[in-house]
Amino acid sequence: MSAMTATAAAPSTPSPALAPKGERTRQSILDRAVDLASLEGLQGLTIGRLAEELGMSKSGLFAHFGSKEELQIATIEAASQRYITEIFTEALRQPRGYPRLQAICDSWLSYIRRSVFPGGCFFAAASFEFDSRPGPVRDRVRQMMDDWMHALERSIRMAKDEGHLKDDVDPAQLAFELNSLFFGANFAFYLRDDQQAIERAERAVLTRLQALKK
Amino acid sequence: MSAMTATAAAPSTPSPALAPKGERTRQSILDRAVDLASLEGLQGLTIGRLAEELGMSKSGLFAHFGSKEELQIATIEAASQRYITEIFTEALRQPRGYPRLQAICDSWLSYIRRSVFPGGCFFAAASFEFDSRPGPVRDRVRQMMDDWMHALERSIRMAKDEGHLKDDVDPAQLAFELNSLFFGANFAFYLRDDQQAIERAERAVLTRLQALKK
């Protein structure tokens, strides 16, 4: 069962002061690791640099993970939590069907505009960084993106079930198109500094959804 | 004047045997560098690894460029030539307007299906890798992607001028949408191993273009 099928994202990112201190340290390392990786890449993330930024020794930090690969995977896990919280928490308050689907799209573009990850969407970057690097890190990124696409497809299917979208809408096809527009917005916003990136994506999403409305 | 405004791409990639041998060596280094960078990233490209693959010394290879940054920029230049050749050479044989725009879209998706760069589109990967890493490498990637988007917009404008697309089509908006679908196809094809990625993108492109046809 994937994280994204949970009813809501447990916001475990800001560890409560009650948590064991080892757990709190680990979470503060991962929060920083996520931001750093979004800026420099998941491979560009180095233990030395991360330790320096946190004011601790390399080996002290290293002891929490055991290998760079484990650190990368734990970083992906922490980024997933932030992603799910940002994209779904608000949207799940909307009624299922068209309103919720629309809310997911709005959340996604807002998540880019607000730079939830300082270097742009962690998973868009990780997807393009690891798509041709076989191994456990790629597998984890792929699993996460499969979960995300399935969650998006599910929200489209619900909109069909509620009678909000036409019966001949192909959920996988529409999910592909919406996700493409999201990644395209990330590209235009972060690389091209296109101030109209978000509105262009909004317009394209709206045009597409309106055309499929029942 | 950007490379992409040239009437056709001079295929200087396979250096003729006539070229000075220094030039030939340089080109063979860059051909390999482009492939390696598409697999491991432009930052993951290392002089030692590249030299080893080519059976030459690090310093011998290094002498051609002077710094890693210069190697990265020369690699981007070499990748641009391959990109322009693949996307535009065939398409420029089509009559301007709708047929040529359609041909550019077909070329792009064929370029993904055929893995022209072994690790997927060099520029999609470089865009997400460098969007938050200021410096000359990012500047060169951005310039190349600005050129590409402008070339795509120009082909849309031509289709309007020929009376093939509706007068109210916004070239920058449509270019944004098409490019998003191309990058989305790259994502689905290389990370998700989605065998339907190309046809989904084809379908989305066709649906969008048909809706804007005059």
Added chain:
DNA sequence: CCTACCGATCGGTAGG
């Protein structure tokens, strides 16, 4: 284009 280097940093370990 080579050999022979340089200091810095990488991931990782020993031992506490």
Added chain:
DNA sequence: CCTACCGATCGGTAGG
């Protein structure tokens, strides 16, 4: 969680 290391590799240089 630390100090003190390890071998390997990084980008880069000297000198030919």
